[in-house]
Amino acid sequence: VTDHTENSGTRTTTPDAESTHGASSAITPYGGMSDKDVAHVLAFPPFNRICADLDSAKEESFRSFGKPVSVYGILKTHARLRVFRAGQFVVRRDDYGTSAFIVLEGELRVVLNPLLPPAVLGRGESKLPKWGKLFADALRNVLTPRSPDVQQLKQPPMHSLQQGEGMSPLLLDTVRDESEYDTVTLGPGAIVGEMSAIYRTPRSSSVVADQECQVLEIRWQGLRDLMDGDTELAKEIDRLYRERSLVHTISRMPIFQHIPPEATDQIMYSTFGKYDEWSADYLEQDAQERAGIVEQEEVIAEQGHYANGVHVITGGFARQCKRLGAGQQTLSYLTSGHIFGLEEALHNWKNPSEAIALQTSLRAAGYTHVFTVPTWIMEEHVFPHLDADALPGVAASGGLKGDSENPQERLREGIGEGLVEFLSENRFFNGTQTMLIDLTRCTRCDDCVRGCAAAHDGNPRFVRHGPISGNVQVANACMHCMDPVCMIGCPTGAIYREPEQGRVIIHPDTCIGCSTCSNNCPYNAIRMVATRDGEGKFVLAESGEKEGQPEYKATKCDLCINQATGPACVRSCPHDALKRVNMHDADSLIRFVSS
Amino acid sequence: MSALVRRRASGLATVAVFSGLAILAAKGYRLSLGNPSFVTGWVLMGVVLFLAAYTVRKKVPTLPLGSSRLWLQIHCYTGLFSVVLYFVHAGLRLPSGLIESTLGLLFCLVALSGIVGLFMTRLFPRRLTSKGGEVVYEAIPEHRMRLKQAADSLAEESIEHTGFTTVSRYYEEQLQSFFAGPKNYVAHLLEVAAPRRRLLREMEEKERYLNAKEKEYFTRLAEQVEEKDRLDYQYALQRTLKLWLFVHIPLTYGLLVLAGTHVLVVYVFSVAA
Numbered sequence: 032v033t034d035h036t037e038n039s040g041t042r043t044t045t046p047d048a049e050s051t052h053g054a055s056s057a058i059t060p061y062g063g064m065s066d067k068d069v070a071h072v073l074a075f076p077p078f079n080r081i082c083a084d085l086d087s088a089k090e091e092s093f094r095s096f097g098k099p100v101s102v103y104g105i106l107k108t109h110a111r112l113r114v115f116r117a118g119q120f121v122v123r124r125d126d127y128g129t130s131a132f133i134v135l136e137g138e139l140r141v142v143l144n145p146l147l148p149p150a151v152l153g154r155g156e157s158k159l160p161k162w163g164k165l166f167a168d169a170l171r172n173v174l175t176p177r178s179p180d181v182q183q184l185k186q187p188p189m190h191s192l193q194q195g196e197g198m199s200p201l202l203l204d205t206v207r208d209e210s211e212y213d214t215v216t217l218g219p220g221a222i223v224g225e226m227s228a229i230y231r232t233p234r235s236s237s238v239v240a241d242q243e244c245q246v247l248e249i250r251w252q253g254l255r256d257l258m259d260g261d262t263e264l265a266k267e268i269d270r271l272y273r274e275r276s277l278v279h280t281i282s283r284m285p286i287f288q289h290i291p292p293e294a295t296d297q298i299m300y301s302t303f304g305k306y307d308e309w310s311a312d313y314l315e316q317d318a319q320e321r322a323g324i325v326e327q328e329e330v331i332a333e334q335g336h337y338a339n340g341v342h343v344i345t346g347g348f349a350r351q352c353k354r355l356g357a358g359q360q361t362l363s364y365l366t367s368g369h370i371f372g373l374e375e376a377l378h379n380w381k382n383p384s385e386a387i388a389l390q391t392s393l394r395a396a397g398y399t400h401v402f403t404v405p406t407w408i409m410e411e412h413v414f415p416h417l418d419a420d421a422l423p424g425v426a427a428s429g430g431l432k433g434d435s436e437n438p439q440e441r442l443r444e445g446i447g448e449g450l451v452e453f454l455s456e457n458r459f460f461n462g463t464q465t466m467l468i469d470l471t472r473c474t475r476c477d478d479c480v481r482g483c484a485a486a487h488d489g490n491p492r493f494v495r496h497g498p499i500s501g502n503v504q505v506a507n508a509c510m511h512c513m514d515p516v517c518m519i520g521c522p523t524g525a526i527y528r529e530p531e532q533g534r535v536i537i538h539p540d541t542c543i544g545c546s547t548c549s550n551n552c553p554y555n556a557i558r559m560v561a562t563r564d565g566e567g568k569f570v571l572a573e574s575g576e577k578e579g580q581p582e583y584k585a586t587k588c589d590l591c592i593n594q595a596t597g598p599a600c601v602r603s604c605p606h607d608a609l610k611r612v613n614m615h616d617a618d619s620l621i622r623f624v625s626s
Numbered sequence: 627m628s629a630l631v632r633r634r635a636s637g638l639a640t641v642a643v644f645s646g647l648a649i650l651a652a653k654g655y656r657l658s659l660g661n662p663s664f665v666t667g668w669v670l671m672g673v674v675l676f677l678a679a680y681t682v683r684k685k686v687p688t689l690p691l692g693s694s695r696l697w698l699q700i701h702c703y704t705g706l707f708s709v710v711l712y713f714v715h716a717g718l719r720l721p722s723g724l725i726e727s728t729l730g731l732l733f734c735l736v737a738l739s740g741i742v743g744l745f746m747t748r749l750f751p752r753r754l755t756s757k758g759g760e761v762v763y764e765a766i767p768e769h770r771m772r773l774k775q776a777a778d779s780l781a782e783e784s785i786e787h788t789g790f791t792t793v794s795r796y797y798e799e800q801l802q803s804f805f806a807g808p809k810n811y812v813a814h815l816l817e818v819a820a821p822r823r824r825l826l827r828e829m830e831e832k833e834r835y836l837n838a839k840e841k842e843y844f845t846r847l848a849e850q851v852e853e854k855d856r857l858d859y860q861y862a863l864q865r866t867l868k869l870w871l872f873v874h875i876p877l878t879y880g881l882l883v884l885a886g887t888h889v890l891v892v893y894v895f896s897v898a899a
Contacts, residue, residue, distance in 0.1 A: 169686040470755040474747045474867050475763060478694060482687035496762050502755045596690045603687045605698040606747065626629075 061111050061250065069106050072247055075135045076220035077264050078102065081257075093260030100256060109253025115139075115240035119197035122224045123152045124237040125528060127518040130250045131225040134217055137244020141223065142206055142237045144213040151198050152237065153524045153541035165595060169485075196523065198239060206239070216241060225268055226276055228254055230302065230400050231346055231519070233528075235275070272300070277402065280345055286370070289416045290408060299340070299403045303329045304347065304395030313397070313458065313553040324456060325352060325359045328394035331371075331401055335388045338375040341409055342393060344368065346400030347514050350455055353391045361452050362391060363442065364460040366513055366615060376406055380414045397458060398514070445621030453500035454614065458553065462510025463533060464590060464611040466493065466600065467623055471502045472608035482603025483588075490560070492588040493600070503624065506609075508600075509556040509588040511535045513615065517548040517557060526585070534590050544583035552587075559583040637703045645710040652714050666715040667892070671885055673708045677701060678878050705740050712737075729888050732881040739874040746870060750863045753817065759856035763864045769857055774805040777850045784843040793843045796832060800825075801847065805854055814862035822855045 064072075070085045072078055082088040082102050091099035112135075115121055121132050121139055124146065132139075149155070198206070206212045217223060217238075227234045228251040249257075258265040278295055281287045332342055334354055342349075344365050351371065352359040365371060371393045379386045404413075443451055454460055477495060484491040493508030515535050518526050525541035526548045528534070537548070537557075549557040561581040562570045569581045590611070591598045601609055607626075612619050648666070655662035680701045683691055691697075712733055721730040754760070761769050781797035784790075810821040829848055833841055 165689060169689050470760070471752045473751055475751075475754075475864050476867070476871075478684060478687075481684075482694075485686070486688050499760055504760070591688075594688050596688060599687045602693045603684070605684075605694040606751075607695045608751075 109250040118203040121238040131228040138241040140241040155538040331393040334392040340403040342371040343402040347398040348396040461512040464511040466506040466508040468504040479600040482599035486599035517552040
């Protein structure tokens with residue numbers, strides 16, 4: 032179906048991906064810090080508070096998964112020194128990252144308001160083509176179909192930092208101007224990016240080096256170990272988290288609007304499941320193993336236990352299931368903003384003499400971040416103010432009703448139990464634009480693939496192939512996930528979520544072909560494609576480790592972001608067999624299955 | 627009434643209304659002593675050109691010209707209307723002359739291939755799905771090769787493990803050709819399972835001469851036969867779904883060329899007259 036020159040079969044990692052992106056940042060690879068480097072880092076907070084010198088840093092006073100570790104060990108394994116030039120980005124807003132940054136020397140500037148233009152952050156701007164171009168492209172596709180993989184690469188911008196890597200001196204000066212931008216400067220000892228690293232949320236702001244500065248980059252595993260061993264650091268990060276994230280999330284949910292600020296200290300939060308490794312595990316599993324995956328998923332709240340709080344999903348996914356014989360029957364999958372255990376807690380508050388236990392279980396599907404609002408807060412500050420109509424959709428609550436008004440029941444009745452289990456086992460509920468094909472309508476004509484190719488210079492961005500349940504096929508196309516694991520660790524920010532419609536896009540001019548996104552994608556929806564120039568010749572790397580080798584770019588479905596007519600695959604299907612469906616919209620899913 | 631039934635009913639009703647109007651208009655024209663052939667001919671030509679434009683639309687999916695689904699719906703109903711219009715134009719008689727006869731024949735073939743294609747595109751996807759064993763068409767030869775290799779290996783192994791050549795001999799004589807290429811094309815199209823059943827029954831009958839170990843190999847070979855049969859089924863239906871367009875579209879091009887010639891001839895003769 033596709034004729035790509037691709038290396039998607041070799042899922043290689045580029046260990047030092049960032050170093051290939053220009054020579055402007057001096058990066059020591061993880062595990063490459065010398066004793067002198069470690070001693071240097073120990074002179075700065077918070078390390079100078081934890082250890083007096085190198086010898087004390089080597090004492091194994093910390094524990095990681097039950098094994099003793101030392102600060103020295105953590106730094107040697109999980110940290111590296113980085114030097115950022117003035118104007119260079121440390122983190123970009125909305126990127127996903129797995130590491131935090133501690134300032135050692137110099138200053139960083141956090142850009143709060145207004146937001147930096149997408150082009151500065153290395154992102155493309157979606158521009159609809161003009162009519163003339165639209166017709167010219169269409170005519171060219173008909174008359175001279177181009178060979179696959181031809182991409183006209185744009186010339187890099189003329190300033191010294193590559194696009195997306197940093198900002199020009201002029202823009203940096205503008206950002207420093209208080210009348211133009213609202214910013215905060217951070218000096219030695221300050222930590223940035225910790226929320227995103229630990230809780231796997233998008234970076235909340237862009238941070239740029241205000242002057243040349245030295246920064247310690249520490250992976251989330253190292254930060255987690257440090258937090259486990261150093262109560263003060265853990266407290267500080269907890270404080271920052273509550274202040275910057277938890278309070279805002281709670282206040283944005285109408286149901287919790289009467290919780291007083293002092294009570295938010297009693298709200299617990301935790302992460303379950305696997306951080307980003309779940310995608311690797313998932314890729315290794317076959318269909319049979321996935322069918323039994325529910326038993327391996329970490330339990331967040333168990334059926335039959337007392338409802339000691341209401342769980343609010345704030346990141347990742349959770350599976351709501353019920354014991355059925357020796358197995359677990361999936362009722363629904365919950366995601367950010369869904370609440371679990373509300374009905375039971377409400378029932379117990381109304382009928383204290385007839386208290387019931389949790390009617391279903393909640394399990395971490397991959398990775399889940401959860402707030403738990405204790406029952407006493409619910410009873411004192413939430414239930415007395417609750418208007419029955421204000422109750423959130425009980426896809427999220429205990430599922431006591433069992434009637435057709437209950438969204439879980441509706442979904443199960445509408446699409447069938449088998450399909451619910453299939454979508455859960457394969458974690459397809461992650462998709463907001465999942466390509467579903469009704470095989471009882473699809474004539475296998477591949478007009479969808481041809482349409483996609485026509486919209487992308489002859490390169491189709493998906494394969495009409497994929498797992499099947501009944502008459503529904505989930506095609507191998509980017510689903511524009513709600514929890515985009517592919518975005519974790521992109522060194523240049525080339526893969527980003529477009530703000531208007533939440534589409535996950537790769538900007539080809541900033542992609543350095545490191546394969547991080549392709550390796551992370553659990554659904555194999557990102558391909559590495561060798562780029563060619565206008566004449567069809569391979570574009571070869573001019574410098575770095577891969578000098579003389581073909582340059583690769585990551586490509587995937589972009590939902591025809593640059594087309595005036597929307598996804599070409601959908602519009603090209605003559606039989607109404609192909610749809611892009613938001614898996615969180617039960618009605619769309621039911622409509623697709625029952626149409 | 628489901629949305630699909632409603633949509634089809636309204637489509638057919640629209641065709642009926644337009645057909646009625648075309649018939650009445652032609653009759654009225656004739657009653658006023660005019661010759662409706664020029665008008666109906668040009669309308670028919672326009673309709674045929676519009677029907678052929680669907681291929682062009684398919685080649686430019688990025689232009690805002692409406693979805694392919696909508697085009698196909700209109701294409702089907704307009705195609706039906708064109709049949710009525712053809713008879714309004716040519717009358718209920720056999721055409722005479724080489725060009726008119728060929729043109730009439732081409733029109734009938736295009737219409738017929740369109741109707742057959744429509745039924746196939748509605749029936750075959752359901753049959754393919756209910757049979758299971760979905761394989762992308764382009765990957766079928768590779769799957770077939772893998773199945774053949776697996777069957778070959780089973781036959782070879784059976785000699786080594788059973789000490790007899792009964793299974794391998796039967797494989798060479800009866801099954802090797804079955805695994806070598808696509809089989810029972812027409813039977814699959816017509817949903818006839820007899821060839822598969824016959825083959826499996828023959829294998830069952832042979833089992834009485836086999837020992838326990840040989841039976842084990844025979845059972846595994848029978849599983850391969852079932853799988854190959856499913857693959858052949860996919861091949862037959864998917865190939866036919868692809869091939870019918872290679873009949874419908876070239877015939878349409880031929881029809882357009884001849885229709886153009888017909889118009890030219892008509893005008894040349896009318897000017898001469």
